[in-house]
Amino acid sequence: MELTNQLILFGAGLLLISIIASVVSDRLGAPLLLIFLSIGMLLGEDGLFGIAFDDVQAAHLIGSVALAVILFDGGLRTQLSTFRVALKPALALATVGVAVTAGLTAAAAYWLFDLNWTQALLIGAIVSSTDAAAVFSLLHSRGLELKQRVAATLEIESGSNDPMAILLTILLVELLIQQPDSLALAATVEFVQQMGLGAVFGIAGGILLAATINRINLTPGLYPLLALGGALAIFGGTAVLGGSGFLAAYLAGLVLGNRKLQASQNIRRFHDGFAWLAQITMFVVLGLLVTPSELLPIAIPALLTAAALTLVARPLAVLLCLAPFRFPWREQAFISWVGLRGAVPIILGLFPLLAGIEGAELFFNVAFFVVLISLIIQGWTIAPAARWLGLEVPPDSAAAQRQEIDVPQQTDYEIVVYRLTENSPARLKPIGTLALPDSAQVAALFRGGVALSEPQRQILQAQDHIYLVVLPEDIPGLDRLFVAPLGPSYLEEQRFFGEFTLSGQTRLIDLATAYGVSVPQGAQPEETLNDYLLWVFNGRAVVGDRVRIDNLQFTIREMRDSEITSVGMRIR
Amino acid sequence: MDIEQLISPERVRCLSGLEDKEQVLQHVGELISIADPQLTGTEICDRLMARERLGSTGLGHGVALPHARLEGIERAAGALVRLDHGIDFQAFDKTPVDLLFVLVVPEHFTDEHLQILAALAEMFSDPELCERLRRTESDRELHAALSEWRPASDAT
Numbered sequence: 001m002e003l004t005n006q007l008i009l010f011g012a013g014l015l016l017i018s019i020i021a022s023v024v025s026d027r028l029g030a031p032l033l034l035i036f037l038s039i040g041m042l043l044g045e046d047g048l049f050g051i052a053f054d055d056v057q058a059a060h061l062i063g064s065v066a067l068a069v070i071l072f073d074g075g076l077r078t079q080l081s082t083f084r085v086a087l088k089p090a091l092a093l094a095t096v097g098v099a100v101t102a103g104l105t106a107a108a109a110y111w112l113f114d115l116n117w118t119q120a121l122l123i124g125a126i127v128s129s130t131d132a133a134a135v136f137s138l139l140h141s142r143g144l145e146l147k148q149r150v151a152a153t154l155e156i157e158s159g160s161n162d163p164m165a166i167l168l169t170i171l172l173v174e175l176l177i178q179q180p181d182s183l184a185l186a187a188t189v190e191f192v193q194q195m196g197l198g199a200v201f202g203i204a205g206g207i208l209l210a211a212t213i214n215r216i217n218l219t220p221g222l223y224p225l226l227a228l229g230g231a232l233a234i235f236g237g238t239a240v241l242g243g244s245g246f247l248a249a250y251l252a253g254l255v256l257g258n259r260k261l262q263a264s265q266n267i268r269r270f271h272d273g274f275a276w277l278a279q280i281t282m283f284v285v286l287g288l289l290v291t292p293s294e295l296l297p298i299a300i301p302a303l304l305t306a307a308a309l310t311l312v313a314r315p316l317a318v319l320l321c322l323a324p325f326r327f328p329w330r331e332q333a334f335i336s337w338v339g340l341r342g343a344v345p346i347i348l349g350l351f352p353l354l355a356g357i358e359g360a361e362l363f364f365n366v367a368f369f370v371v372l373i374s375l376i377i378q379g380w381t382i383a384p385a386a387r388w389l390g391l392e393v394p395p396d397s398a399a400a401q402r403q404e405i406d407v408p409q410q411t412d413y414e415i416v417v418y419r420l421t422e423n424s425p426a427r428l429k430p431i432g433t434l435a436l437p438d439s440a441q442v443a444a445l446f447r448g449g450v451a452l453s454e455p456q457r458q459i460l461q462a463q464d465h466i467y468l469v470v471l472p473e474d475i476p477g478l479d480r481l482f483v484a485p486l487g488p489s490y491l492e493e494q495r496f497f498g499e500f501t502l503s504g505q506t507r508l509i510d511l512a513t514a515y516g517v518s519v520p521q522g523a524q525p526e527e528t529l530n531d532y533l534l535w536v537f538n539g540r541a542v543v544g545d546r547v548r549i550d551n552l553q554f555t556i557r558e559m560r561d562s563e564i565t566s567v568g569m570r571i572r
Numbered sequence: 573m574d575i576e577q578l579i580s581p582e583r584v585r586c587l588s589g590l591e592d593k594e595q596v597l598q599h600v601g602e603l604i605s606i607a608d609p610q611l612t613g614t615e616i617c618d619r620l621m622a623r624e625r626l627g628s629t630g631l632g633h634g635v636a637l638p639h640a641r642l643e644g645i646e647r648a649a650g651a652l653v654r655l656d657h658g659i660d661f662q663a664f665d666k667t668p669v670d671l672l673f674v675l676v677v678p679e680h681f682t683d684e685h686l687q688i689l690a691a692l693a694e695m696f697s698d699p700e701l702c703e704r705l706r707r708t709e710s711d712r713e714l715h716a717a718l719s720e721w722r723p724a725s726d727a728t
Contacts, residue, residue: 425667435666480665494632499693501664502627514623516641516682551686557664566627566664571690 014039018280031379033134033342036280037372040287053288056353063347066282067132067162068235068249069228073275074136074159075253076268082152084562085540090156092321093335097157098164100317101309101339102128108308112301113362122172126349126363127309127370129165131342132158132250134375137279138340138382147391148542150331154338159254162344163244167194169348173355197243199251205234206255214262223263224270227256260411265404279343286346290368294361302369309370310378314339326538330389337385341374393544394493402479405467413469415443418482420464426481431466432456434481437474443467473560496544497555498570504530504563517550529554530564575695576719578650578675578688580607584715586708588656596659597621597638600651600674610644616676630663635696639675639689641682648677648688652718654705671702695721 018036025035043049053059106124110117135158138144139151171187209230213223234252239245261267295302315336322332349367352360386392405415420427426434431442445455446465452458460466470478502511509525512518519525523532533541533556541564546555551572558566583603590596597620602613619640623629630636651674658668673692677685696702701721708714 435660435668437666477666480667494697499631499637499690499697500627500629506626510622510626514626514641515686516679551683569627571686571693 014043014284015277015280018284031134031375032137033279033283034372034375034379036283037287037375040284041290041292042287043284044288044290044292046292051288053285054291056289056350059285059289060347060350060354062285063282063343063350064245065232066278067246067343067347068232069271069278070136070275070282071132071159071162071246071250072228072231072235072253073271074132074155075250075255076257076271077136078152078155078159078254078257080254080258081561082148083156085149085542086152086156089322089325089327090153090160092324093153093157093318094161095164097317097321098128098161098168100320101313102165102168104313104316105305105309108313109305109366112304113298113366118172118175122169122176122352122363123305123366124313125165125168125172126351126367127305127341127345128168129161129341129344129348130154130158130339131344131371132162134158134340134342134379135338138338138379144383144386145393146386147331147393147544149327149540149545150334150391153335158340159250160247163194163198163247164191165344165348166244166246167191169351173351173357176352176357177355193242194244195247197241198238198245198247201234201238201241201243202248202251203255205230205237205248206252207259209234209252210256210259210261213256213267214260220263220266224267224274227267227271228274282343286343286368290365294365295369298362298365298369302366303373305366306370306373309341310337310339310374325540330391334385334389334391338378338382339374340378340382341371343371345371391544394496402475402483412471413439414472414475415467415469416475416478417465417467418478420460420462420466420482422462424460424462424482426460427462428459430457430459436468436481437470437477439471439474440478441469443469495570497557497568498553500569501557502529502554502567502569504528504533504565504567506567508532511549515552517552520547520549529567533564533567534562575650575721578648579652579715579718581711581715582606583649583651584718585652585711586654586656586714590655590659592659593624593661594621596653596655596672597624597674600638600653600672603651604649604674604676608645608647608649610646611642616640616642619676620674624662628662628664630661630665630667630669631693631696632663632665632667633699633702634658634667634669635671635673635702636661636663636669637673637675637689637692637696639677639685641679641685642676643679645676645678648675648681648684650675650692652705652714654708654714671696671705 018039021035021039022032025032041047043051045052102121102124104124105127106121109115109123110120113120115123135154139146139154167190171190209227212230213226218226231249231252235245235249238248318332318336322335327335345367349364352363403417405417431445442455444467445452445458447461447463466482468478506529507525508519508523508527508529511529512525520532523535533545533547533554536547537545541556541559543556543559546553548554553570553572555568555570556564557568585603587599590599594617598613598617601616601620604616605611605613619642620638623640624638628636629638653672653674655670658670661669663669673696675688675692677688704717705714708717
């Protein structure tokens with residue numbers, strides 16, 4: 001009894017401290033995951049509380065469940081439309097990239113530690129995958145808004161490269177325990193099985209889960225749990241049958257997040273919170289598991305391994321994998337730098353321990369050290385690096401004053417709510433005279449907590465809440481009506497895109513006539529800006545991509561599907 | 573850029589009763605052709621409209637900067653128009669436009685054209701100036717408000 005209560009108090013305290021620490025981390029600019037990991041280490045053997053936690057099996061269980069939840073949530077948030085620009089590069093990084101990174105890092109580990117090649121390769125494999133939890137949380141933190149091609153490549157890569165690293169690790173662990181007859185054959189079979197089953201069960205499971213959620217009527221609170229249960233069942237089922245559960249969980253999330261779904265906002269919000277809980281738990285437990293004093297003896301070689309990984313292995317792998325896709329060098333540099341390592345290497349570091357390999361602690365400790373370095377150095381520098389390389393696009397500043405609500409039926413429409421402020425452009429205007437986007441309809445108007453009748457006839461005031469039904473693509477139009485263009489952000493947007501906005505269908509020859517600029521080399525005068533920009537960016541153009549024609553700078557401002565609809569023009 | 577060299581009092585107008593883009597640009601075309609009669613108002617309007625078809629020259633916040641290069645005129649000319657109510661200008665932010673500065677330059681003015689445009693865009697991004705221009709009640713006041721404008725500071 002007493003112990004139960006103490007454990008509850010302890011667990012809750014830990015959770016509260018971790019959550020409050022996130023505020024501090026925001027102020028310091030420190031990566032949040034590092035804070036969670038540090039809290040775990042502080043509580044552990046060499047820390048303040050001296051908790052001796054060394055249950056590898058339990059840590060592995062917690063870590064796996066948490067990762068499945070995080071990957072599922074990552075999939076839920078990934079827009080399928082980003083696949084247009086990022087799928088192939090991300091898949092190249094997730095397969096060939098992982099193998100190259102593992103190989104090159106192994107070469108460094110071979111020289112730095114007293115290991116044979118198989119052992120060195122195991123170290124390489126363990127640290128070879130980027131971490132979804134770390135990438136998702138760092139890319140979305142601190143109002144960082146990256147060019148879609150870069151963000152989507154990193155996200156899809158981190159969501160889909162774990163299976164490859166897990167596969168390599170399992171193979172090498174098996175190799176160290178016993179000598180299989182035909183390694184190449186075993187590897188190929190294992191790879192095909194892991195990836196194939198993971199993909200099939202993930203997609204099929206996702207479709208089935210979405211259909212189930214849409215078919216049955218439940219208390220609203222149960223839908224997110226149904227999604228969670230489904231996700232974990234897909235993860236577990238796939239893994240039991242010999243596929244990659246992590247890939248399956250990510251794909252199931254992706255399918256679910258991109259279908260019409262009952263209670264989808266509800267599910268998203270729940271999973272957002274639950275993914276946080278998973279991250280906190282996982283990193284605190286992994287921090288508890290490590291014995292920091294054991295890290296000291298390996299500090300120097302592990303540091304050099306981390307350096308080799310970050311400065312040599314990752315950049316070479318990125319260079320090689322992205323070569324066919326002609327990414328601008330700045331984007332390649334950023335993707336190279338943001339090869340964030342997180343929980344996956346630490347969890348993979350547990351595999352040799354679970355298998356009972358001699359000297360397995362070394363693998364775990366090296367993995368832990370590499371992750372720690374990666375979180376500190378890369379985690380801390382990701383935002384400045386993006387700024388320095390010019391990969392940010394102006395953020396959606398309106399999101400803070402807009403709220404989205406579930407529509408009970410399965411439809412493309414969403415309900416959005418705006419709270420009007422003193423400087424909202426629509427204030428003091430009669431609702432009937434607002435230039436609403438075509439799909440938008442005013443559903444209700446609340447003033448002082450009271451719903452007003454006939455909202456069409458009302459004049460908007462500050463503090464009003466206006467509810468509108470709208471198609472998602474028209475939300476930016478509503479933002480412009482209801483949300484005050486904060487001076488700096490408007491100016492920033494104007495500086496970024498330029499003063500004038502041209503249609504993507506503008507012909508180059510018309511541009512030349514209007515401004516006396518030349519038609520760029522290699523382009524046809526009859527081509528439109530859309531054709532030309534798509535050609536320049538190899539079909540993978542994204543918002544924020546820029547070209548210069550003489551003294552004019554053109555920046556892609558809006559895209560619909562894979563067409564460029566509007567282009568900002570700046571005179572310089 | 574010296575704004576005084578572009579405008580003259582008869583091309584700074586508070587207008588009312590104009591319903592759409594074409595009507596406004598036609599009116600402005602005529603204002604400009606009074607000073608530079610080589611081209612008719614309709615010809616000027618056509619060139620301005622041709623530029624609009626590439627994308628609205630609306631800057632957002634109810635301001636627009638229609639512009640064109642014209643064959644047959646000698647010097648750059650500008651016109652400032654304030655409308656009594658906003659008209660649809662297909663601007664990026666969909667806000668109706670009630671403040672327009674129209675710029676026409678001779679065909680050979682390639683670099684100058686861009687320089688003047690950039691300066692005008694900068695000038696009309698100043699919300700205080702736009703507010704002051706909107707508060708004026710006569711052509712004379714409008715002209716005075718425009719002439720008084722100085723860049724807020726060199727730092728920006």
